[in-house]
Amino acid sequence: MRRERVRRDTFHGNNTNICKAGMKLVYKIIISDELVFAKPERIKYIARIIDAVDHSSTWAEFRHRMPRDEYSTVMLLSFDDQDKPRPKGSDRFDDDVIVPSTSEGYYPPHLEDEMFHGILPGDLIQSYCRCSNGYAVDAKDLNEIRTEMKRRGYKLTPILEEEMLRGILPSDILKKYGNCESNHYGDVCCWIDQKYLDEITEELERRGYELVDGSGDKSFVW
Numbered sequence: 001m002r003r004e005r006v007r008r009d010t011f012h013g014n015n016t017n018i019c020k021a022g023m024k025l026v027y028k029i030i031i032s033d034e035l036v037f038a039k040p041e042r043i044k045y046i047a048r049i050i051d052a053v054d055h056s057s058t059w060a061e062f063r064h065r066m067p068r069d070e071y072s073t074v075m076l077l078s079f080d081d082q083d084k085p086r087p088k089g090s091d092r093f094d095d096d097v098i099v100p101s102t103s104e105g106y107y108p109p110h111l112e113d114e115m116f117h118g119i120l121p122g123d124l125i126q127s128y129c130r131c132s133n134g135y136a137v138d139a140k141d142l143n144e145i146r147t148e149m150k151r152r153g154y155k156l157t158p159i160l161e162e163e164m165l166r167g168i169l170p171s172d173i174l175k176k177y178g179n180c181e182s183n184h185y186g187d188v189c190c191w192i193d194q195k196y197l198d199e200i201t202e203e204l205e206r207r208g209y210e211l212v213d214g215s216g217d218k219s220f221v222w
Helices: 040-055 061-065 068-080 111-117 122-128 139-151 158-165 171-177 194-206
Strands: 024-030 034-038 167-170 180-184 188-192 210-211
Touching: 024 040, 024 194, 034 040, 034 068, 034 111, 034 188, 034 194, 040 061, 040 068, 040 111, 111 167, 111 180, 111 188, 122 139, 122 158, 139 158, 167 171, 171 180, 171 194, 194 210
Parallel strands: 024 210
Antiparallel strands: 024 034, 180 188
16 A cells, blocks of 8 residues: 655644643553553543444434534434434434444544544545645635534634644644655554654653553543
């Protein structure tokens, strides 16, 4: 599979706005050699989505397991926008109808990817982020993205908007340690090698971050 290197200077980590002393981050090595950092509350949020998608047998069960706001978004994108009737609670749950696609790996969200592009939904990443620009979003598209996020029920506070478009790690750390390549499908794959764990944690702690080893946390799924 042919991959092309993506420019590191387009990584969208955050700089100062949401990087505050005392911020807690959990880290974990996944797939044997890739390092992931995430906020504890985001780990729990994504874990609920994964649990709902993987273990629901009916749509009622899916609704019960999902975060309420996330369930509303799934219904909007998967049924209302497709001009399809919403399923009855007793109907058999079928994750293949979810938009964005679960079978193509766009849903549930990936914590590893979010280190680089923030929590912008996967389908909007596909629409607005170009491989030649890494995970960068063109400024001319911001108003369209904001309009779509509001339509989906998001209340775009300045902090949430920052988290939507930027990863949780400082930009200089992503540029120094991050790797991104685009495959022949045009998808961007980004990761941080676990060999840099000690260097990164030392630097984050120096900057005032509170770091927690999440290696034993089974809910921390990449």
